[in-house]
Amino acid sequence: MKKFYRVLAGCSLALLLAACSNSTSGEPKKAEKKTAEKPKVEEKFNKVVPVEDLEDRDYGGLTFKWAGPFRQIDPNASEVKEKWLERIQALEKKWNFKFEPVEIPYDSMVGDYIRTTLAGDPVGDIVYVHAFNYYPAFPANGIAYPVSDLNVVDFDNPKWVQSARRTSEYKGKTYSVRPGTMETVIVRDGIWWNKTQFQNLGLPNLYDIYEKGEWTWDKLFEVAEAATKDLDNDGKTDVFGLGADRLAFDLIYNNGAEAIKKTADGVDVDLNDPKIVEALEYFQKVNKDHKGVFLQPKEEGGPVNVRDDFRDGRVLMVAQDWWVSTSDLNGGRMKDEYGFIPFPAGPSNEHPEQPVSVGADDSMEIMLGTAEKPKEKLEIWDEITNIGTAKDWDRWTREEYEVGANDAESVEYAMLMHKNVKTNLIYGFGELNGIVNKLFKDIATGATTVQTGLEAVDPQIKAALKDFHDNGVDLGVSEEEIQKTKEELKKKKEEGK
Structure with missing residues (x-):
């Protein structure tokens, strides 16, 4: 595993206190001082009680099913997984329960969760699910159990993936208990940049720009223009400055707004928020003034694969998730040297010292709604995941x-962004998502002004929200399917006796 020295001293004290300039005028906004702080996480979670020192409990041979894809724990894969498997095995003996991984094919897992939960015999107790499958359908229809109601888990424990916790919240209740035992990496969109080609073309070092507090929206597109090249003078662009397939949302979230907000009643969408309007006006401006810097669809049609084009040097900056590094770049797949920095904060972002990383998805571990003995199973889950202190989890996260x-x-920028990862939940609302994405397309092409477009879609958005609040979300499962599932589950139980 590569080890990196912390040359940024925590991303530089100047950056954290004054932050990057978040206005095109160059005036940086300073971080506000916190008037009250919770006890430091490091102090609160500074020890792990060994299994032999835990109180004795007898769960009567209860079977705890952990279901989903990739449910095998390889102790040779990492220190985390080795410790996790050891604790599971020790607790199985001490507390008299059976931990059973249940492998479910990726393509069928959502349907399996829904049908078996509604049939009253869920395929698993704690299961893996994507945010766009989960929200809002699962909590709104009782497919997920509100584990915060059980008062078992301390959600501040750093073992819990906090982005998943926030994503799972619905009507004031928390549903996700995803530990870092499978994966701690959660950072989504940032700017990957080709350090080798930047140096070859005489372009500025983006780390220097960021550290000086000069990393703004305007600077991003100024650099993108300079990076866009016709290398052989044939009138066609050979190298593009920027690839960004979620640019409108990146601008919105990094301007201190959110496309969809949670409320006591569910959700709300207000695209007339001044921060969103400002982001969309900038989105239209760059699509008009800097259109040539964007990687365009390939000749054969279809979507641009910005990850491949960044890896191969056809685009020199790309706004993409961190996982791109392990799926497309590392291990010699990208020949050039590459780096990663936050997407620039917008002019109305009041906290530029804490960059936002927004993504279209997050993964969660949730309890299915009709799991038997939910409190007992959550107690087991909570204890088998107690494998490290706050400092351990910080180290393991950094290593990942x-x-x-x-x-x-x-690494330093990823650790900084790790604290403020947000999920754009609009992808879970089919009709709303379609309305918003059509609006963005019309704004990008100049088919409408921002104000006219917002006025046109406002009644559509209100109607879609009313329909959701009045009628909920259709799970796409019929009563006949549920009854069939009940019969199949009953037959399996009888055959297993």
Whole structure:
């Protein structure tokens, strides 16, 4: 595993206190002082009680089913998985229960969760699910259990993936109990940049720009223009400055707004928020003034694969998730040196010292809604995942980021962004998502102004929200399917006797 020295001293004290300039005028906004702080996480979670020192409990041979794809724990894969498997096995003996991984094919897992939960015999107790499958359908229809109601888990424990916790919240209740035992990396969109080609073309070092507090929206597109090249003078662009397939949302979230907000009643969408309007106006501006810097669809049609084009040097900056590093870049797949920095904060972002990383998805571990003995099973889950202190989890998280990183700076920025990862939940609302994405397309092409477009879609958005609040979300499962599942489950139980 690569080890990087922390050359940024925590991303530089100046950056954290004054942050990057978040206005095109160059005036940086300073971080506000916190008036009250919770006890430090490191102090609260500074020890792990060994299994032999835990109180004795007898769960009567209860079977705890952990279901989903990739449910095998390889103790040779990492220190985390080795410790996790050891604790599971020791607790099985001490507390008299059976931990049973249940492998479910990726393509069928969502349907299996829904049918078996509604049939009253869920395929698993704790299961893996994507945010866009989960939200809002699972909590709104009782497919997921509100584990915060059980008062078992301390959600501040750093073993829990906090982005998944926030994503899972619905009507004030928490549903996700995803530990870092499978994976701690959660950072989504940031800017990957080709350090080798930047140097060859005489382009500025993006780390220097960021550290000086000059990393703004305007600077991003200024650099993208300079990076866009016709190398053989044939009138066609050979190298593009930027690849960004979720640019509108990146601008919105990094301007301190959110496309969809949670409320006591569910959700709300207000695209007339001044921060969103400002982001969309900038989105239209760059699509007009800097259209040539964007990687365009390939000749054969279909979507652009910005990851491949960044890896191969056809685009020199790309706004993409951190996982791109391990799926497309590291291990010699990208020949050039590469780096990673936050997407620039917008002019109305009040906290530029804490960059936002927004993604279209997050993964969660949830309890299915009709699991038997939910409190007992949550107690087991809570204890078998107690494998490290706050400092351990910080170290393990850093080590995971080091696997995909190409330099020390990327790790430091990833650790900084790790604290503020957000999921754009609009992808789970089919009709709303379609309305919003059509609006963005019309804004990008100039088919409408921002204001006219917002006025046109406002009644559509309100109607879609009303329909959701009045009628909920259709799970796509019929009563006949549920009854069939009940019969199949009953037959399996009888055959197993």
